[in-house]
Structure formats: C-alpha cells, structure tokens
Amino acid sequence: MKLKPKQEAQLLKEALRVGAIYVDKRGAGQFEATDSASKKISLLYQLLVHDQLITPLNNAQATEPNMKHKLALWIYRQLPDDHPLKTD
Template structure:
C-alpha cells in the first residue's frame, strides 16, 4: 500500500508547508546547519529541512521508497502543526 493513499491531507496543508519552510529555515540557521539563498527552490528547502529534522530526530523518517517531495511536505506540515499554538488560524478545522 502506498503511503500517499493512507496519508490524510490537512485542511491548510499548503499554508502549513510554507510556515514549516519559514520556521525550518530559522531553525536551520540557528542550529548552524546553513541558510537558504534566494535562488533555492521550495523543493530544495523542503528536502533540506526534512533531512535536518530527521537527523535531529525531531520527526520520524519516511519509509524507504516513500521519501518523495509530496510526502516530505506532508511530514513538514504535520511537524509545524504540532509546533503552532492550539488557536493558530492554520489549525482551524
């Protein structure tokens, strides 16, 4: 069974991914793991943040063969949804 078929899409997933990239970029810089350039693509940012969070054991890695960009985005959306305050607008049902 493909992981994509069992992953439930979050209501504001695209916005959560944008916020995860923003916060993840700050985390990456603060941690001293590098920083993004204006020319870096969103896909490159997603992969870098995902790999850093896995390396730091802040998220569980995806199964082998399931580590593609859409699944990484979903993992980042889940990660940031747990970091935001409960009353954050992106967490509204």
C-alpha cells in the same frame, strides 16, 4: 492526521519559514532566495530527521509530496491550539 490541501499548503509555507530560522540557528547553513522549494523541503526534512524531531519515511515513501506532508504535520504540532492555521 488528515489535513485539507489548502491547509497543508499554508502549513508547508509556515514550516519553511520557521524551518529557515531553525536551519540558520542550528548552524546547518541557511536558505538562499535562489534555492528551489524542493531543495528547501529536502534540506529541512533531512535535518529534522537527523535531529530526531520527525520520524523518517522509508526509502520507498521518501518522495517530495510525502516530505511536504511530514513538514506540514511537524509545524502543525508546534503551533499553539488557537493558531489560525489549526482551525478549519
């Protein structure tokens, strides 16, 4: 699936928002205001892989931009069809 850069950035923001709730409810910790975006992305990606909610990237592809893309795709699939982030 090809996402537009602006759309992917907005989806990533939503993924981190929803992901923070998931991390907390899952009992895997919680995001702190002082946590960097990189730390949040890595933690959420690793937890979703561990819980088998997304497929892992191979080691050579496990870069932050690819993790961001995976998280954007994950949240995109969770949103209802009429959600504003699913429209162009």
